[in-house]
Amino acid sequence: MDEKKFIANANIALQTPEQGLPTEIFDFVASVVPLVNVDLLIENEKHQILLAWRDDGENLGWHIPGGVLRFKETFQERIQKTALREIGCQVEIDDTPLKISEIISPYQRRGHAISLLYRCWLPTRYEIDNTLREERTDGYLQWHDSIPELIEGQKCYQKLLEKLCI
Template identity: 45%
Template sequence: MNFTDAIAFLEKEVPNPSAGLPDELFYYISKTTPLVNVDLLIKDENGRILLAWREDPIAGIGWHIPGGIIRFKETFAERVQKVAQLELGVDSIQHDPTPLALNQLILDDHEIRGHFISILYNCSLPETFIPENRGIFNTDPGYLMWHDTCPDNLLKVQNIYKDFL
């Protein structure tokens, strides 16, 4: 199969890349180009930080700032809202449109998902927000918890944000 045929096949199999990509294709693309992601720094009125538990074969196991990779033709603001919906279970979140930080991560020991451009946004939730965590435990992926300080088991790739935590 030549490149033209391969591209035609991909266009047929993935007619709407904005909706997401099959894992195999996503992993291949992540081997060939940097990924752009947004991260949501969320603090409550007491200065606590909202983090989510993650178990990822590439990033590792530990706490992380909620975030997500921007899809094709998706704006930063759209991805911030999508992360709020998917990871926090809220319809919308307030955020400052000016990023707090812009970082480049090159993970030399990762062939897949090894190069990121990470954009950190300052976000806020209503004072009444309480993580639901229905049916999951604090060691289950997606579990949300407020932290008074940066936990020791923050994912290594998120150490770029320690000054904000």
């Protein structure tokens, strides 16, 4: 392998890394460097937890909305961008993570992550909008009274969420 050529090509593709990496470069980086994730714990007044259905080719099942931190991006910025993309609105955020987890999944290309779980609050008039999604399709949102089994990478939150739903 010609390392200099590889690095030169990578630098061309990384002109604006804060906007996200091209898929091929992201996949490579994720396979050799731990990723930092933020996950959004959103609970309503009934103590239900908001979960989203994930079907992205690697994961199938319920998960806490979350996203991977981008280059030179703060946790707060990533949380708000994730909230807009996955939930459709901005959220209020607790400044301190509720839980920090190291996730090592040898069977996935994103095999190592550091995940920070932040408690977040929705605006008072928030309503789930699934008009463009069918049940159990990627991104489908649902309030949960009890916690179903989460996707593999988020099982570290299972017991904490079950306690919150009591």
